[in-house]
Amino acid sequence: MSQNEFARSIFISNGYIAELEGEHRKVNDRIIQLISLTFGVNEKWLKDGEGSMFYSxxxxxxxxxxxxxxxxxxxxxxxxxxxxxxxxxxxxxxxx
Incomplete structure (x- = not known):
């Protein structure tokens, strides 16, 4: 999946992704929730690195x-x- 596809899938711009990568922005709870809901990624794992990566x-x-x-x-x-x-x-x- 390209960055463009990823950005579109969670309803953010490519520029926003670039700002996250460049550490000009922090990942907020809304982005974490969108990633979790869209890709089935465990929100606790995204925030704290705890638990399994995906909801099982x-x-x-x-x-x-x-x-x-x-x-x-x-x-x-x-x-x-x-x-x-x-x-x-x-x-x-x-x-x-």
């Missing part, structure tokens, strides 16, 4: 997603649910 089970991913979802205000929770339903419709996996 679907249950761990679900637990992480549930925690993030619960931290959102109700109107954003509704938006997330709508997006999930649209993804299921697009993939043909929605309930009939």
């Amino acid at each position: 089970t679907p249950g761990e991913k679900l637990q992480r997603m549930t925690g993030l979802f619960n931290d959102l205000p109700p109107k954003f929770q509704d938006y997330v649910m709508q997006q999930i339903e649209q993804l299921l419709n697009v993939t043909g996996k929605a309930d009939p």
